[in-house]
Amino acid sequence: MISVVIVTYNSIQVLPDCLKSLEETSVSLGLEVILVDNCSSDGTWDWLIQYQNSKPRLGRVKLIRLHENRGYSYANNRGAEIASGEILLLLNPDTIVGEKTIEICAESLLDDASIGAVGCRLLLPNGKLDKACRRSLPTLWNSFTRLSGLSMIFPKSHLFSRYNLTYLDQIGNYEVECICGAFFMIRKSTYELLHGLDEDYFMYGEDVDLCYRLRRAGYRIYYLGDAVTIHLKGANGGKRSALSLQHFYRTMLVYYDKHYSMKYPRLLRSLLSLVVRSMFIFHVTWINVRQNASRVLKLFVFTSKDHNVKPSHIR
Numbered sequence: 001m002i003s004v005v006i007v008t009y010n011s012i013q014v015l016p017d018c019l020k021s022l023e024e025t026s027v028s029l030g031l032e033v034i035l036v037d038n039c040s041s042d043g044t045w046d047w048l049i050q051y052q053n054s055k056p057r058l059g060r061v062k063l064i065r066l067h068e069n070r071g072y073s074y075a076n077n078r079g080a081e082i083a084s085g086e087i088l089l090l091l092n093p094d095t096i097v098g099e100k101t102i103e104i105c106a107e108s109l110l111d112d113a114s115i116g117a118v119g120c121r122l123l124l125p126n127g128k129l130d131k132a133c134r135r136s137l138p139t140l141w142n143s144f145t146r147l148s149g150l151s152m153i154f155p156k157s158h159l160f161s162r163y164n165l166t167y168l169d170q171i172g173n174y175e176v177e178c179i180c181g182a183f184f185m186i187r188k189s190t191y192e193l194l195h196g197l198d199e200d201y202f203m204y205g206e207d208v209d210l211c212y213r214l215r216r217a218g219y220r221i222y223y224l225g226d227a228v229t230i231h232l233k234g235a236n237g238g239k240r241s242a243l244s245l246q247h248f249y250r251t252m253l254v255y256y257d258k259h260y261s262m263k264y265p266r267l268l269r270s271l272l273s274l275v276v277r278s279m280f281i282f283h284v285t286w287i288n289v290r291q292n293a294s295r296v297l298k299l300f301v302f303t304s305k306d307h308n309v310k311p312s313h314i315r
Contacts, residue, residue, distance in 0.1 A: 001032050001059060002106055003085030003188070007075040009038040011093040012047055014232055021096040023057040026103045032060040036079040039069040072181075073197035073206045080188065080196055088191050092182040094232040095122075104227040105185045108173075116219025117186045117211065119179025120227035121170060130231045131164040132180040134223035137212055138163065138255065171225040179221055181207030183229050190219065200258075205251035212259055 004022065008015060022031060037045045045065055052061045064078055076090055087106055091097070098120075105118045122133035136142055142163040145151045155166040165176065184207055194213050197206040211221055 001030055001085040002027065002087045002089060002102060003032045003034060003080075003083035004089045004091050004102075005034045005036065005076055005079035005083065006091050006093050007036045007038055007072055007079065008040060008044050008048070008093050009069065010040045010042040010044060012040075012042050012044045014094040015044065015047070018091070018093050018095055018097070019051065019056065021098075024099060025097060026100055027106070028057050029059050031058050031102070032062065032083065032085050033058050034062045034064065034079040034083060036064040036066065036075045038066050038072075038075045071199060071202035073199045073201050076206075077196040077199065080191055083188055086188060088186050088188045090181055090184040090186075092231070095182055096230040096232075097183075098228040101183075101227040101229055102185075105224055108222060108224060109185055109187065112220075114218075114220050115222050116190055116214040116217070117179060117184060118222050118224060119176075119185070120183050120229050121223075121225045122180060122182060122229055122231040124231060124233060129170050130180065130182075130233060131166070133183070133231075134168070134176045134179060135164050136162050136177045137215075138208065140260070169225065173222065173224050173226060175220050176223045177215065177221065178208055178211040179223060180231075181210075182231050182233075184210075186210075186214075190214070193217070198258075200254055201251055203251075205255050209255060209258065 006015075006018070019033070022028060022033060025031070035048050037048060048063055052063055062082060064082070066075060066078065069075075080088055087109060089102065089105075101120050105120055109115055109118045119133055122130035124130050145160045146163045150160040151157075151163060151166065154160040158167055161167055168174065194210065194217065198209050201209060214221060
């Protein structure tokens, strides 16, 4: 059996399509779906109860309700604890899984004991590749080339585009350093050996950290381009708020402290902290500027149209 762990947080808009896609997979009756609601406030929990009672075309459905949102890692670990499958699939609710995707990935994982985790090709709704589905670990150089824009200027360069591996064939099957947590398949025994996702990450970065620890433990990580899942990306929980951006940038420092702080001088940590904080402030400011500019533009258009309306008595 394959245990699919889905953490929901105000996911009512995307969850039905995700679960429907699971019911339509070639291995639907062999799936144990564990839905962990992370203290939603949009009616997701009530909908989950109704879904479970509807007897969906799945092997088993289990529900967990958390009364406090302690983060994505914490919620996934609670789901994994009650999983009975040999294989765990951590899946985002804003995904639509391909019919053969789970079957292809599971076969690849079980065929080779050296493979620790498998990911698939994630496509955005516009058909473009979600670049996070296959990448390298964020070393200082990889992060610099990505944040500086060099990777976008030279997308086919092995030197400048290593983080997102844009020089590789999207449809190929090959080993990578990191896959995306939106579709993350791993043996349960391996997950438990590594103590699951690190709960120091509230959201963002937990998948990268797990990939780092998998490789440290001697496992390989594989990307399968012939297995496809649609990733709506951003539909789960809405647009990024200032709080989510704070978690995003904080993740960079947490990851650095865990895996790189002992390799570099303390001064570099201070410099990195300054850069990350500056990026956060710039990002939030830029979002506010765009939103305010949009409001002003809409107001201008509205008042201009209103100004040009002729009085009804004029012919």
